[in-house]
Amino acid sequence: MRCIxxxxxxxxxxxxxxAALDLGIRAAEKSRSSFQPPAPDPEVIQQGGDTxxxxxxxxxxxxLISGSTxxxxxxxxxxxxxxxSRSPDVVYRLVAKGNILVDIDLRDSSFDTKVYVYRxxxxxxACNDDYHTDHTSRLEGVVLVDRMTYYVVVDGHGGDAGEFxxxxxxxxxxELACPDGMELEGEPPLIDGYVDAFNGGCNSVEQGTxxxxxxxxxxxxxSGWYRDAEGVSCRDTDxxxxxxxxxxxxDIWGDAEQLTYVAVVDPRTCDGKVLQSVLIGPCxxxxxxxxxxxxxxxxxxxxxxxxxxxxxxxxxxxxxxxREDYLTSMSASAESWAKVRQLFH
Numbered sequence: 001m002r003c004i005x006x007x008x009x010x011x012x013x014x015x016x017x018x019a020a021l022d023l024g025i026r027a028a029e030k031s032r033s034s035f036q037p038p039a040p041d042p043e044v045i046q047q048g049g050d051t052x053x054x055x056x057x058x059x060x061x062x063x064l065i066s067g068s069t070x071x072x073x074x075x076x077x078x079x080x081x082x083x084x085s086r087s088p089d090v091v092y093r094l095v096a097k098g099n100i101l102v103d104i105d106l107r108d109s110s111f112d113t114k115v116y117v118y119r120x121x122x123x124x125x126a127c128n129d130d131y132h133t134d135h136t137s138r139l140e141g142v143v144l145v146d147r148m149t150y151y152v153v154v155d156g157h158g159g160d161a162g163e164f165x166x167x168x169x170x171x172x173x174x175e176l177a178c179p180d181g182m183e184l185e186g187e188p189p190l191i192d193g194y195v196d197a198f199n200g201g202c203n204s205v206e207q208g209t210x211x212x213x214x215x216x217x218x219x220x221x222x223s224g225w226y227r228d229a230e231g232v233s234c235r236d237t238d239x240x241x242x243x244x245x246x247x248x249x250x251d252i253w254g255d256a257e258q259l260t261y262v263a264v265v266d267p268r269t270c271d272g273k274v275l276q277s278v279l280i281g282p283c284x285x286x287x288x289x290x291x292x293x294x295x296x297x298x299x300x301x302x303x304x305x306x307x308x309x310x311x312x313x314x315x316x317x318x319x320x321x322x323r324e325d326y327l328t329s330m331s332a333s334a335e336s337w338a339k340v341r342q343l344f345h
């Protein structure tokens with residue numbers, strides 16, 4: 001990880017409104033679409049893109065195209081995490097030029113989308129159902145191997161179909177690196193069948209609802225995804241206790257390698273009440289400004305925004321939390337965030 005304390009964006013305030021967040025480890029059940037997809041249209045299918053055998057060829061990256069799944073047949077479906085799609089799907093063919101990482105996005109499409117990437121032998125590489133709040137899809141950091149053929153499939157949830165916007169672009173991976181002397185989370189590796197007895201908080205009631213304290217001025221944590229005993233994708237949720245300083249005011253800075261929520265939740269119950277939150281990463285900073293009774297304890301909840309990793313094979317990533325009062329105390333001459341940031345370059 002590389003701690004670059006630059007471009008801090010102040011998000012959240014002392015009196016910020018409560019946010020609606022799902023604090024659980026599994027995605028909520030998603031209702032099946034009642035939409036009945038139209039029958040396949042032979043005139044549309046003849047244009048290509050119905051299966052891998054007549055896939056529409058993509059010339060190169062970056063790619064930005066518009067299309068529609070209406071009129072195509074239903075040939076593909078993957079659980080990511082929802083399956084049972086009856087929607088028509090469109091297939092594109094792409095040959096990688098070099099070993100590359102790409103982001104694939106269906107934002108601003110007109111329906112509830114899904115997207116899959118397959119190798120030339122139709123082995124699944126990555127898939128996503130819901131990424132954006134409008135239930136459209138996105139894949140991040142998909143690894144493509146030089147000269148290998150891939151199929152990108154645009155699908156829908158349930159029976160949904162319609163117009164889509166498909167973009168494929170190169171990605172610069174976000175890798176954070178931090179200075180020595182950090183407090184490390186110490187949670188065991190995330191493996192399939194993992195049971196979080198370390199800092200699972202309200203998601204680990206059977207393990208005693210563990211909520212360890214963060215003591216250091218700079219903290220490195222790890223989060224990510226795993227499959228539970230039933231094979232369902234779960235995200236790791238980390239719960240921490242933080243004591244407010246004598247002033248009663250605390251700014252908590254954060255950054256992460258993946259999109260990550262940092263939230264202040266009600267420390268008295270496990271009813272999921274969120275007092276305020278900020279979304280950090282990838283390599284995009286945010287700050288929570290918290291206030292309360294001096295010496296009192298607040299409860300932090302940190303978790304990936306998504307319930308599934310960006311693509312299959314992903315397990316863990318790093319995030320950093322820093323208490324501004326400790327950062328500023330490191331330098332008597334620190335008059336601004338800019339001077340504090342210089343300490344970590």
